[in-house]
Amino acid sequence: MCEANAYLLENDGKPGKPDEILLMEAVDKVEPDEDGILLVSIFGEQKFIKGHVHSLSLVDHKIYIKQTGE
Amino acid sequence: MCEANAYLLENDGKPGKPDEILLMEAVDKVEPDEDGILLVSIFGEQKFIKGHVHSLSLVDHKIYIKQTGE
Numbered sequence: 001m002c003e004a005n006a007y008l009l010e011n012d013g014k015p016g017k018p019d020e021i022l023l024m025e026a027v028d029k030v031e032p033d034e035d036g037i038l039l040v041s042i043f044g045e046q047k048f049i050k051g052h053v054h055s056l057s058l059v060d061h062k063i064y065i066k067q068t069g070e
Numbered sequence: 071m072c073e074a075n076a077y078l079l080e081n082d083g084k085p086g087k088p089d090e091i092l093l094m095e096a097v098d099k100v101e102p103d104e105d106g107i108l109l110v111s112i113f114g115e116q117k118f119i120k121g122h123v124h125s126l127s128l129v130d131h132k133i134y135i136k137q138t139g140e
Contacts, residue, residue: 002072002074002128002129002131003128003129004072004128027126027128028127028128028129029125029126029127029128029129030123030125030126031125032124032125042129052122052123053100053122053123053126054102055099055100055101055102056097056099056100056123056126056133057098057099058072058073058074058097058098058099058128059072059073059098059099059112061072063126
């Protein structure tokens with residue numbers, strides 16, 4: 001299986017490394033939904049995030065999400 | 071390895087299924103870059119796309135990209 005973990009990127013633009021907060025493990029699908037995105041895991045869990053896909057690092061199994069409107 | 075193929079979504083919003091155009095195989099990283107995104111494959115190939123990540127389907131190894139400013 002080639003799912004990835006979704007992380008919320010925080011502290012962006014400030015000095016130091018951005019913080020990564022784990023949002024969901026084993027993400028299969030990411031779909032646009034209203035003013036955000038819907039994460040769906042391989043187990044069928046769903047989580048809506050008011051944000052967008054910032055970047056991917058698939059060999060590391062990582063999806064980075066950034067919140068909008070902060 | 072858990073890389074995915076990147077597809078450009080076309081014909082969105084029109085009747086019928088959106089067309090998928092293969093942009094790059096074996097994508098590892100997707101990074102924001104200026105007014106678009108940079109795709110980097112596991113072989114180190116790079117491709118800049120003036121667009122954004124539309125959606126993901128990782129179990130199917132698919133990254134969908136939508137162009138901006140069309």
